[in-house]
Amino acid sequence: MIEFEWNWAFAWEVLPLLLDACKITLQATLLGSVLAIVIGLLLALLRRSKWKAVGYTAYWWMEFVRSTPLLVQIYFLYYVAPEWGLNLSPMVTGVLALGMHYGAYLSEVFRSGIDGVDKGQWEASIALNLSPYRTYRDVILPQALRAMIPAAGNYIIAMFKETPQLSAITLLEMLQLAKIMGSENFRYLEPFTLVGLIYLVLSLVASTAIRQAERRFPKEGFTLS
Amino acid sequence: MPLSEIFDVLSGGALVTVQIVVMALPLATFMAFLSGLLRLSDHRSLRWTATVYVEFFRGTSALIQLYWIYFVLPFFGISIDAITAGVVALGFNIGAYGSEVVRGGLLSVDKGQTEAAIALNFSPRQRLWRIILPQALVGMMPPFGNLAIELVKATSLVSLITIADLTYRAKSLADMTLQVEEIFGLVLVFYFVMAQVLTLCIRALEKYLGKGMDRGGLT
Numbered sequence: 194m195i196e197f198e199w200n201w202a203f204a205w206e207v208l209p210l211l212l213d214a215c216k217i218t219l220q221a222t223l224l225g226s227v228l229a230i231v232i233g234l235l236l237a238l239l240r241r242s243k244w245k246a247v248g249y250t251a252y253w254w255m256e257f258v259r260s261t262p263l264l265v266q267i268y269f270l271y272y273v274a275p276e277w278g279l280n281l282s283p284m285v286t287g288v289l290a291l292g293m294h295y296g297a298y299l300s301e302v303f304r305s306g307i308d309g310v311d312k313g314q315w316e317a318s319i320a321l322n323l324s325p326y327r328t329y330r331d332v333i334l335p336q337a338l339r340a341m342i343p344a345a346g347n348y349i350i351a352m353f354k355e356t357p358q359l360s361a362i363t364l365l366e367m368l369q370l371a372k373i374m375g376s377e378n379f380r381y382l383e384p385f386t387l388v389g390l391i392y393l394v395l396s397l398v399a400s401t402a403i404r405q406a407e408r409r410f411p412k413e414g415f416t417l418s
Numbered sequence: 419m420p421l422s423e424i425f426d427v428l429s430g431g432a433l434v435t436v437q438i439v440v441m442a443l444p445l446a447t448f449m450a451f452l453s454g455l456l457r458l459s460d461h462r463s464l465r466w467t468a469t470v471y472v473e474f475f476r477g478t479s480a481l482i483q484l485y486w487i488y489f490v491l492p493f494f495g496i497s498i499d500a501i502t503a504g505v506v507a508l509g510f511n512i513g514a515y516g517s518e519v520v521r522g523g524l525l526s527v528d529k530g531q532t533e534a535a536i537a538l539n540f541s542p543r544q545r546l547w548r549i550i551l552p553q554a555l556v557g558m559m560p561p562f563g564n565l566a567i568e569l570v571k572a573t574s575l576v577s578l579i580t581i582a583d584l585t586y587r588a589k590s591l592a593d594m595t596l597q598v599e600e601i602f603g604l605v606l607v608f609y610f611v612m613a614q615v616l617t618l619c620i621r622a623l624e625k626y627l628g629k630g631m632d633r634g635g636l637t
Contacts, residue, residue, distance in 0.1 A: 260567055260613030261606045262574035265585055269606065272598040354479035361578060368482060381489040389486060393477040 204383040207374050211387055214370040221287050221366065222353045228292025229352065230345070233299025238329075240304060251300075258297035264358050266290050271362045283364040287356070295352045302344045306337035346403040350396050357388075367391065419595045424604065431587035432608050438501070438573045438583065442508040446569060449513025454520025455546075468517070475514035481575050483507045488579045504576035512569045516562065523558035524550060556628045563620035567613045574609075584608055 239251035258266070267290040274281050281289070310333050318328040360369035371384035449471075456468035475483065484507040491498055498506075527550050535545040577586035588605040592598045 257606070257610055260571070261609040262571040262585065264574040264577070265588070265602065265605055265609065268585070268589060268592070269598075269602040272592055273602060276599060355481075357479050357481040358575070360481075368485070372485070375489065380493075381485075382493050385482065385486045385490050389478040389482045392479055392482060393474065396477045397473070 200380065200383060203378065203380060204387060207371070207384050208387055210370060210374065211367055211384070211391065214365060214367045215391060217284075217364065218353070218356045218366045221284065221291065221356050221359060221364070222349070224288040225291030225295065225352055225356075226349045228288060229295035229299050229349075232292055232296025233303050236296060236300035237303035237307060240300070241307070255297040255300050258294060263290060263294045263355055264361060266294055267358060267362055283359065283362045286362060287359040287364050290359075291352055291355070294355075295348055298348050298351075299345055302341050302348065303337070306341035307333060309340055310336050343403055343407045346406070347400070350399050350403075353399070354392060354396060419591075419597060421600060424591060424595075424597070424601060427587055427591060428584060428601070428604055428608060431582060431584035432612070434581065434583045435570070435573050435585075436612070438504055438508070438576060438581070439570055441501075441505045442512070442569060442573070443566065445505060445509030446512040446516055446565070449510055450516025450520050453513065453517040454524065457517065457521050458524060471510075472514045472517045475511050480507065480511045480572050481578065483511055484575055484579060500576070500579050500581050503579060504573070504581055508569060508572050508576075512565055512572065515568070516565055519558050519561045519565065520554075523554040526557055527553045552627075553631070556624065556631055559620060559624040559627060563617060563624075566616050566620060570609065570612055570616060 236251050236255055240248050240255075242248050242251075267286065270281065270290050271283070271286045274286070314332055314336065315328070318332050323332065356366055357368035359366055360372065363369065367388045371381075371388045374384045375381035453468040453471055456464045457472070459465050459468075484503065487498065487507050488500065488503040491503075531549055531553065532545065535549045540549065573583060574585040577583050577589065580586070584605055588601050592601045595601070
């Protein structure tokens with residue numbers, strides 16, 4: 194019979210290992226966010242394209258990626274990419290999957306952010322004879338980005354909380370390590386509880402930070418809704 | 419393996435996925451309304467309990483909750499089969515997100531409605547069920563629809579605790595036949611179709627609930 198009281202000795206033994214694995218989790222989240230922002234921005238711009246076909250393709254791509262499970266997308270990349278001659282490590286697969294999945298979500302945030310920029314700003318850019326590239330880089334995006342920070346931040350926290358799914362393709366992040374520790378010692382209580390608590394603390398800290406940021410940004414001159 | 423056979427095996431898995439959705443959706447809805455209402459309660463202890471539930475399930479990740487319920491609860495003498503673990507974990511997780519929707523929806527109903535109901539001598543219960551909720555529901559439907567899709571997507575996680583759902587069957591078929599492109603491609607289409615059907619249902623429900631309302635929701 195396995196006793197089911199909390200075992201502090203085991204918890205202290207597992208904790209440093211989990212915190213070490215947390216670096217992998219954070220790395221995947223960070224790289225995934227960068228990719229998601231790039232993809233999201235690209236999709237948002239494609240949806241504004243002059244050519245209707247491009248806009249539709251971008252829309253349906255977003256819709257498709259958003260309504261299918263991340264886990265299946267992870268498997269798809271992990272199993273199908275080698276068929277196409279790409280041998281990706283679990284980490285690279287994970288970052289690509291996270292980036293693509295949340296890029297689709299972020300594109301919607303970016304789109305509404307760009308739509309929220311006052312029409313006069315576009316007209317002024319034309320009047321000043323700015324190129325489309327400079328219009329976006331210097332006029333539209335800096336204004337749109339501020340309004341997007343809270344929503345985008347929430348999606349990045351959501352991404353962070355979905356990184357445990359990368360354990361399914363053997364990435365040694367926190368949950369995978371906890372599972373291994375659990376099965377080796379026949380004790381799941383401490384490793385799984387600790388992983389849960391680490392996630393809880395980190396996501397609470399992150400969402401508090403976003404709320405603070407939201408409060409601090411100057412609102413005048415920007416349409417936020 | 420011919421494509422038609424793959425299709426058959428995956429259809430069986432899709433059925434399991436649908437079953438889990440059908441069981442978890444009512445639980446999620448119940449938890450969402452219960453905690454959403456409790457968070458607006460006058461009693462501090464009830465408010466706190468609901469807040470702890472919501473923060474806890476939103477702050478940790480769904481897969482960890484699933485593993486915790488499936489692997490850790492048996493240590494406390496509560497043995498639970500995989501399906502129940504999956505339904506409970508997903509229902510509680512999505513319910514916590516839904517709680518915010520319920521709370522926001524109730525708060526968005528014009529204050530004058532509450533005042534009018536009090537003036538007309540409605541009891542608190544009538545006020546909630548007859549006046550506030552019917553109006554709040556219309557605005558809650560679009561975010562609930564999104565959450566329902568999140569639930570369908572999240573059911574794929576139960577494949578990791580050995581339930582033979584769509585994702586589980588896809589993975590074992592892929593390991594067996596190595597026809598990975600067809601299998602995973604088909605599975606993605608399966609999920610996409612399920613999500614689209616669900617969206618249509620929610621739209622219909624939204625229209626039904628919005629009947630007789632002057633304004634069309636709260637977007």
